[in-house]
Structures are given as structure tokens and as C-alpha cells.
Amino acid sequence: MQAWQHGGGFSVNAAVRIEAADRPGLERLLRYCARPPFALERLQQRDAEHLLYENTRPGSGGRGPQILIII
Template identity: 65%
Template structure:
């Protein structure tokens, strides 16, 4: 990689979970490599090498440490909150799922992934009327005791 190397990524902020519960998280689509100037006014892509499962496993910890440090330094988060967040279970509030891969020539797969990431908080087709003026949202994931609505 050289000084003209640039990565490509899109991030989508979601504030909801599958059951319309508050659940702030990001979905990111990241290019597996970099783009570089080709000297003729265009660009060429170079695929990343050597980032295996061990390297991927380190990313959430690195992001958590840097983000919490930056928020504390800018006084946007109290030091006590940073310490409390450091004690959280399940990755201390940060995780990474990099199982989805879309090949460069798979335009339909890329569109499907981007539509998933850019989806709205709820799907209108899951709303149904149960009584005059009363509606229920049917979740794709069962809630407590198997309830889907």
C-alpha cells in the first residue's frame, strides 16, 4: 500500500432491534482491500492479504478502547461510565460479524446486502390490525415465551 491508498466503506446507524426494541448499533460494509491511483487518472483495487479470524477478533477490542478513550478525552463520557462499560459482558458492548462476503462481480448480492443495511426500523407488511384502531407488529424473531407479536 502506498500514500495514495484509500479504503472504501459505508456505515449505517440502526437504533432498533428485531422486536423494535432500542438497540443502537452500526452495520458496516467495508471493501476487502484498498483503492490506489493508477497514474492515468483512474484507480485500481488491491485485495487485503493476511487478515484472518485472529485479526478480525482483535478489531472490536481496538475499536472499543479507542472510542471510549476519545469520548472520555472530549468529556463526552464520564470516566466512571467508561469503566462500567469496560465491565460489560459479550464483548463489552462491541462485536464484529464478518461472515458475509460479496464477491466483486456479484451486483445482486451487493444490492441485497446494502438493502438489508439500509432497511427502515420496521416493515409495514408486519403490521396487522387486531381490532379497530389497534395494531400488532409481528416480529421475525420470537420474544419472551415464543411470542412473535
């Protein structure tokens, strides 16, 4: 962590609170934190260097599928 270039701090949203006895709330939070950044069922490999990610909703400017380059 000390070698990580993070710009001098962290951003924490303290608005979400879970009481100690709220087990379902804790489980929802942990499931949210454990989600992958991409939905794997929307990710397709086009070739050895490109992936296609199909958005469920178009982004700003009406963007459709996004092509990602494997580095």
C-alpha cells in the first residue's frame, strides 16, 4: 500500500451505516463489495487482442458496445 500512488488520500462514503445486529444489511453490503467490475456474461472475446463489452444501457452520447484492448 505504501508504494501505491493514490494522490494522498482515500474517499470514503460514510452515509451507509449498518447496525451490528443487521445481518441481512451486512450481507447486502458484502455482496455489493464482492461484485466484479464487469458482468462476465456481457464480455466477449473478439480476437486475441480485443474484448467486446455489451452495455445494458447506452452511455452518455448514445454509446453502444465498447471494444476493450487487452494489454
